[in-house]
Amino acid sequence: MEYKIGTGARCAVIGYGSWATAIVGLLAANGQRVGWYVRNPEVLESLRTEGRNPRYLSDLEFDRDRIAPSDDLDGVVHDADIVILATPSAYLKDFLAPLTVPLRDKFIVSAIKGIVPGDYQTVVEYIHDHYGLSYKQIGLFTGPSHAEEVSRGKLSYLTVVCTDPGNAQRIGEKFAGGNIRLSYSTDLYGIEYGAILKNIYALAVGLAVGLGYGDNFLAVLIANSAGEMTRFLEESYPDKRDTQVSAYLGDLLVTCYSVYSRNRRLGLLIGHGCTVKSALNEMTMVAEGYFAADCIRHINARHKVDMPIAETVYRVLYEGAPARRSMQELTTKLI
Amino acid sequence: MEYKIGTGARCAVIGYGSWATAIVGLLAANGQRVGWYVRNPEVLESLRTEGRNPRYLSDLEFDRDRIAPSDDLDGVVHDADIVILATPSAYLKDFLAPLTVPLRDKFIVSAIKGIVPGDYQTVVEYIHDHYGLSYKQIGLFTGPSHAEEVSRGKLSYLTVVCTDPGNAQRIGEKFAGGNIRLSYSTDLYGIEYGAILKNIYALAVGLAVGLGYGDNFLAVLIANSAGEMTRFLEESYPDKRDTQVSAYLGDLLVTCYSVYSRNRRLGLLIGHGCTVKSALNEMTMVAEGYFAADCIRHINARHKVDMPIAETVYRVLYEGAPARRSMQELTTKLI
Structure with missing residues (x-):
């Protein structure tokens, strides 16, 4: 199955650690409203009231109109076309456990650098096998990226990886900005x-x-x-x-x-x-x-x-x- | 012309900086008496009387029976079969200027990582051109090597490079010791x-x-x-x-x-x-x-x-x- 990401595709991020927070920061800076699944009540509350993640990158202040934090995973995934996974790999299964909305019409981007413990699989392989998704609708977002430096605007190079270069470009556009240089690859x-x-x-x-x-x-x-x-x-x-x-x-x-x-x-x-x-x-x-x-x-x-x-x-x-x-x-x- | 280094080949080192001093330390620890051209009178005096280089790696104490420091370049080169160059590349010409003894029956090893200013040549190319030596009688001694760590016995990997692997082995044997791992290459x-x-x-x-x-x-x-x-x-x-x-x-x-x-x-x-x-x-x-x-x-x-x-x-x-x-x-x- 071909999967073409449209220019108006909406993004959602799963996770609330420093890398997830930096990613939301990049997307929001580009003017999009970003769906954000945050299962931690304290973090969620602070994001809603103050536009800040008190646990990670707490200096980063979000425009609250540009983020849609929520503890309703199904709702967040339902409203998104591109779902970006940014949890620790050890907790990925746990984070996704409440999901009942199907992923078959979504594009999944893993920003996780790790494997899914217990299954001897990478995140891409796990999503492919467990949710029955084609490798054509799974990508990666990676690079040498201390989240702290990315969020402080230090020049960072990030690579978007998709089997279809057109999709990689569509995703990359969401992150393009002053201090991010994007590269593209098909080597999933x-x-x-x-x-x-x-x-x-x-x-x-x-x-x-x-x-x-x-x-x-x-x-x-x-x-x-x-x-x-x-x-x-x-x-x-x-x-x-x-x-x-x-x-x-x-x-x-x-x-x-x-x-x-x-x-x-x-x-x-x-x-x-x-x-x-x-x-x-x-x-x-x-x-x-x-x-x-x-x-x-x-x-x-x-x-x-x-x-x-x-x-x-x-x-x-x-x-x-x-x-x-x-x-x-x-x-x-x-x- | 073939050039075969014999097992009893004698070494001399040209230079008195930290890398030269560390190299003499390795050779001397292997039981050889090392010729050592030191043109600085203060360093020479201290090496002769105390077995120490007061300027570089001054903690390193030499057994004075195993080093033969001298400011007579011709004498040092004359008595050696393998001449190891370890000066700053910028001063190589200057160091070698007093030389009148021919190099044609010597094996030259460059431990210098640099080029000879003014000539647009590497040290190997300079020795080849200026002294008319074959590339078969020129080698390199190199590797990731802070001289301080080498002399303090921190594990270091050094590579001997000669077009003839047998010669590289002969040279390597002179340096082999507890905390040195030797690699060999022909890629001069x-x-x-x-x-x-x-x-x-x-x-x-x-x-x-x-x-x-x-x-x-x-x-x-x-x-x-x-x-x-x-x-x-x-x-x-x-x-x-x-x-x-x-x-x-x-x-x-x-x-x-x-x-x-x-x-x-x-x-x-x-x-x-x-x-x-x-x-x-x-x-x-x-x-x-x-x-x-x-x-x-x-x-x-x-x-x-x-x-x-x-x-x-x-x-x-x-x-x-x-x-x-x-x-x-x-x-x-x-x-």
Whole structure:
């Protein structure tokens, strides 16, 4: 089935975290009224009365005429043509559980960089399988994007990915604005898996930092991570793709070098000597890389790509392999 | 002419900066007596009496039986089979000026990441042309390597590059040790140009930081720099090379993300509003990227590779293009 997004298509955003809030900010700045599913009563109330999300990016003030926050998921989805998913991947199923309105005539955009825990599926694959949607009506919105920088108007490059370039353009127009540069791609598989893999690599970087490795080694680890990502994409789903651009390598770099990354923090705690269990308990939210490491290993059992870095992270997180010795073994496999 | 390095080959190092000092440290730790040309009288005296370089890596204590520091360049070169160049590229000619001993039976290893100012040549090309040496008797010693980390025993990956893999192995053995991982390559052209280009890109990163761009943009700039480097190497000298490893991308990352990089600092000063002239005056030593930007532009006039980042740096440094507007124009060319 072809699916063509019209110029007047209405958008709705699902989620109320920092990335969801930044996305609503971009859409609203473009003059649209944005549907916004917010299931948290405190956040909802504050958005309605003050035009502010008190939990995330609380500096960002919305024009209240341009947002339509609501805790009625069916209503929000019903009124939208493009539904943008921006929840943590771990809670996606939970967020969508109340939905009874069918999605078959909607275009779904995932702004989630992660996998759906328990199903060994990416968000795109999950939406495709679980809701019976064609890949032609699912897209991605991604890029190296600390939400804080996007919302403060720092120049950011975002990529819209759809199998149909016309649809990507339609979606991109909704986000176009002063400090956003848009790129377009049709590589739904590669960009989604790249974004998932980078969380595993940020976790590996955290492990290395926690274990006391220096900047020389981090650069080697991250360069080899970029190579491992490219290799995985090319061997599991060959395509003409250049990974040395913002949506792949750029996203990897911003995550691996960010001291704020949850994935890096999880690795850091374990590298410092925490058990995996106590490190997970320390985190207020589970790092995406934790689920991704398990999922990628499961998927790669089929492709058999040589992935020493992802494999090391998996063994430390899931098989009780000691972090120090595992990282030492990994150092012999990098070039 | 074939050139085979023997197992008993003796090494000498030319230069007394931090990288030269770290290299002597690695060689001496391996039990060899290392010839060392040190033209600075204060440094020479201190090395002879205390086994320490008072200017660079002054914590590093040499076993005085294992180093042979001298200000007699001819003597040092005469007694060596492998001559390792580790001066700043800007002063290479000056350092080698007193040499009267012929180099024709020596193996020359450049540990310099830069070009020879005025000649539009890399160090390898300069040695080849000026001393009439075959490319078979010239190598490189490179990698992501803050000298401080190497000398403090932090795990570092270094790459030895020779057209003959056997020679690379012979040289590598001299450096092998606890915290050094050695890689080998035959890509003399690609690794040397990659190491030169990365200085230009670190300068671009400094410009962006100085102008107030954020982490999202830096990741995009560095990802595109990696792509530009790969493109330049592939179009100017096609070879089967994977640039997502330590010697290319790793070296780029450690330089671009280092707040200590001289190149980054030069860019930062200009980004903050200094004129190029006053920024150069602020620096105690000229950043390699300054010469590299001119040289690469000259060389690329022949190859005509699309290099928007290197071109922007050139125009800001040499043509008086305003930094802010030039960077803004560059942002429209990245993806």
